[in-house]
Amino acid sequence: MPKIAIYPGSFDPVTNGHLDIIERGLKLFDKIIIAILINPGKQFLFTLEERMQMLEVCLKKFSNVEIDTFNGLTVDYAAQRNAQGILRGLRALSDFEYEFQMALMNRRLNRDVQTVFLMTGMRWIYTSSSIIKEAAQFGGNIKGMVPPLVEKKIKEKYARNS
Numbered sequence: 001m002p003k004i005a006i007y008p009g010s011f012d013p014v015t016n017g018h019l020d021i022i023e024r025g026l027k028l029f030d031k032i033i034i035a036i037l038i039n040p041g042k043q044f045l046f047t048l049e050e051r052m053q054m055l056e057v058c059l060k061k062f063s064n065v066e067i068d069t070f071n072g073l074t075v076d077y078a079a080q081r082n083a084q085g086i087l088r089g090l091r092a093l094s095d096f097e098y099e100f101q102m103a104l105m106n107r108r109l110n111r112d113v114q115t116v117f118l119m120t121g122m123r124w125i126y127t128s129s130s131i132i133k134e135a136a137q138f139g140g141n142i143k144g145m146v147p148p149l150v151e152k153k154i155k156e157k158y159a160r161n162s
């Protein structure tokens, strides 16, 4: 049976930190399904379609990575996709409490799905989609933190919004 992991998140937008987790996750799993949560209650910089498109371009070299969207609980989506794992990245200590809480709740909801944490590479330890967007919004240089296509899209977005 192929080992499948769901990598859930908002991906607003995908960063080099996310890509690092995906590449390393592929050493453990035969297939990774990137699952973007459909969350109408939250404000995003990029639409769902834009976020999917950026992920598709950045990950086109991997035939064993799929990009999808989902509603509801991650564990239910994982079961529906026959995935045994939920993949998440851990950066600084500040991530730990939220991730630990979520992993324990997910385990309570479905004991057959295991959360697997990968430590983010040192280079990405302080990067997040939010901090990158904030820097870019005020003209900060975000080169090397996101793929070049994403850097271009973020710049376009803020140029349009200003």
Ligand code: PNS
Residues within 6 Å of the ligand: 008, 009, 010, 011, 037, 072, 073, 074, 075, 102, 105, 106
């Ligand atoms: O990239 P993010 O925003 O940190 O991702 C958060 C995400 C999508 C992984 C989390 O909010 C999630 O799994 N939401 C779906 C609902 C769910 O299953 N919540 C956890 C147990 S209640």
